[in-house]
Amino acid sequence: MLIYADIYAPWPGNPIASDDCRRPAQPYRVRPKFMSAAPLNLYDLTRPELQALFARWEFSPVHVARLWRYLYWECADSIGAMSALPAKVRRRLEAETTLGVLPTALATDSSDGFTRKYLLRLPDAERIETVLMRFTGRVTACISSQVGCAMGCVFCATGQMGYTRHLTTGEIVAQAMHVQRVLRSGAVAGLAEAGSAPATRLRNIVLMGMGEPLHNFDAVMKAIDIFTDGNGFAIGAERITLSTVGVVPGILRLAREQRKPFHLAVSLHAATQVGRAALVPAARKWPLDELMAACRTYSETTGRRIFYEWTLIDGQNDSPDDARAVGRLLAGLPAQVNLIPLNPTEGYAGTPTRSEAARRFQDVLIHEFGIPSTVRQRRGIDIAAGCGQLAVATTA
Numbered sequence: 001m002l003i004y005a006d007i008y009a010p011w012p013g014n015p016i017a018s019d020d021c022r023r024p025a026q027p028y029r030v031r032p033k034f035m036s037a038a039p040l041n042l043y044d045l046t047r048p049e050l051q052a053l054f055a056r057w058e059f060s061p062v063h064v065a066r067l068w069r070y071l072y073w074e075c076a077d078s079i080g081a082m083s084a085l086p087a088k089v090r091r092r093l094e095a096e097t098t099l100g101v102l103p104t105a106l107a108t109d110s111s112d113g114f115t116r117k118y119l120l121r122l123p124d125a126e127r128i129e130t131v132l133m134r135f136t137g138r139v140t141a142c143i144s145s146q147v148g149c150a151m152g153c154v155f156c157a158t159g160q161m162g163y164t165r166h167l168t169t170g171e172i173v174a175q176a177m178h179v180q181r182v183l184r185s186g187a188v189a190g191l192a193e194a195g196s197a198p199a200t201r202l203r204n205i206v207l208m209g210m211g212e213p214l215h216n217f218d219a220v221m222k223a224i225d226i227f228t229d230g231n232g233f234a235i236g237a238e239r240i241t242l243s244t245v246g247v248v249p250g251i252l253r254l255a256r257e258q259r260k261p262f263h264l265a266v267s268l269h270a271a272t273q274v275g276r277a278a279l280v281p282a283a284r285k286w287p288l289d290e291l292m293a294a295c296r297t298y299s300e301t302t303g304r305r306i307f308y309e310w311t312l313i314d315g316q317n318d319s320p321d322d323a324r325a326v327g328r329l330l331a332g333l334p335a336q337v338n339l340i341p342l343n344p345t346e347g348y349a350g351t352p353t354r355s356e357a358a359r360r361f362q363d364v365l366i367h368e369f370g371i372p373s374t375v376r377q378r379r380g381i382d383i384a385a386g387c388g389q390l391a392v393a394t395t396a
């Protein structure tokens with residue numbers, strides 16, 4: 001049953017709640033979930049945290065290095081498989097920790113051969129989506145940060161589901177490990193490879209799956225620290241993209257904390273406050289002028305360009321005049337605009353912009369405003385690859 005509540009009431013680990021945010025103009029749809037105590041998930045721990053744990057247990061730091069390698073290099077799927085660890089270390093790990101491998105509830109390949117979507121089962125039986133995308137030699141995992149989402153974007157299947165709970169760091173990390181394990185096993189050999197050699201290693205991560213990553217700030221940042229640890233997963237920060245709908249306190253916190261240089265993508269979708277609030281209810285809490293001020297602060301402080309995402313909806317926000325409004329809004333900012341034809345969902349009547357109109361929109365940005373712009377290809381439509389679509393389809 002869905003109930004309504006204010007998600008911005010404080011709860012442990014919710015950084016947004018502790019920021020000085022106004023209450024949302026309207027309550028978001030929330031389905032709270034209370035988790036029972038669970039054993040320590042090894043995927044929840046950074047290497048320094050694991051070192052501290054082993055120091056407390058009076059185990060040699062050498063075993064941390066071995067364990068870390070098992071976790072993130074050899075993709076071990078059980079503690080029992082870590083045979084190079086002494087038996088007493090394995091026994092303690094088995095008694096007091098768990099390895100949070102997520103079982104697959106469903107896996108679907110797109111007919112174009114570029115995308116495989118996994119529905120992964122969490123310990124509390126909730127399900128999240130992880131997508132493996134493979135084209136022009138790049139392997140990218142699109143991972144989720146929450147079960148459902150509180151932001152309520154009208155065209156998004158996850159937004160239509162409402163919010164259930166944050167994912168833990170371990171549940172975020174486990175998704176990337178799932179993809180890494182699949183690649184290692186060669187189980188994606190059937191996916192299109194555009195003439196390149198089969199990839200055996202995950203190279204890119206986008207936090208664009210279910211959920212708003214900056215609403216689950218601490219868990220997501222810790223997962224990024226684990227992904228970028230040079231002794232383990234070792235993904236370059238510049239190969240990670242975090243996409244936000246525009247959580248202003250989170251963007252300002254990123255600017256303040258000077259974190260690893262991953263890419264930040266901000267979903268705009270409209271260049272006026274009224275137009276944006278109609279598509280993105282979170283814009284009522286964080287209006288467009290506040291969002292753009294936060295983006296400016298972020299770029300000035302970090303020296304980094306922001307990617308602005310624009311979902312192209314036929315007849316709604318895809319005219320040359322709309323493109324000019326975007327150009328004016330972003331004038332003087334280090335920016336790139338990624339244009340994404342709408343992924344149709346059952347709960348939203350809009351349709352995707354035709355490729356000709358998308359090209360015209362892109363031309364205006366590039367030639368009239370000098371703003372780099374790409375039109376993202378639509379992949380995996382037949383497997384409901386827009387975030388949340390598979391989860392919705394399988395619970396309907």
Ligand code: SF4
Nearest residue numbers: 149151153156159211
């Ligand atoms: S588009 Fe992103 S932020 Fe908006 S509802 Fe969907 S998952 Fe949430």
